[in-house]
Amino acid sequence: MGEIYDSLQLKRIVFVTVGLTSFDSLVRAVDTREVREALLKKGYTHLLIQMGHDLYIPMKSAGEDGFILVDYFTFSPSIADHLRSASLVISHASSGDIFETMQLRKPLIVVVNEDLMDNHQSELAEELAEKKHLFCAHPHTLFNTISEMDTENLVAYEPGGALPVARFINQFLGFSSQ
Template identity: 65%
Template structure:
């Protein structure tokens, strides 16, 4: 949740929603494994770790960042239907309107051909 002062409730008012949150964690893998939905900032590490676990994801873009490459990544992955993209002011609406059945599983690409090409260009042996 960053460095803000707001501390959310762990349980919704009607008791139907349990929320886990933290200011920092060296690994979020265990949280992701146990989650039914992940709401995250638009950092590429958080995005791809969640997608690799196959969990539904809402990425909330920080519009205050200059040269916002995070926004570009989140919007592209949303266009490809791998995740939902929201802004702070649209998060509630996104949660209410989302249908996780419309998401397409993310399949990581194979970097070996790119690595091989770079190694060849640099004169390194191909492993």
């Protein structure tokens, strides 16, 4: 029975996406031993990183001897299949990636790129984290976020519930709410 169970062991993928831009600090953060071990302790088996124009190249791992399997790629015409197959998504703060992931009802950690000027996307991520739709982190807090997260406490995002988010964005941009 043990052999059958081992061959049927669930593949739990963490998909990391940085979009088309460079977000070396996120790639570096997921490439640390402590983050990989934290993911493994949470039951994740694979780490797939979509990189942009990043200079930092993560270390691949074949997943042997109790280590998480790690792979990466730089471009895909669509990340939709990767999002669908993921058990956890770690993403930059792109509103498109955030809402696509939440509509798929995937646990999501949004990592704020502190190097961007006028980072309005971080405010969206923080607002959605406050409503318990996702977790929000920074590259230097990613390990703690993963270690402390309980995906069972996330509240499903209802696509029809965009009105409060739209109001928040309008308020942030200085438009009157009517």
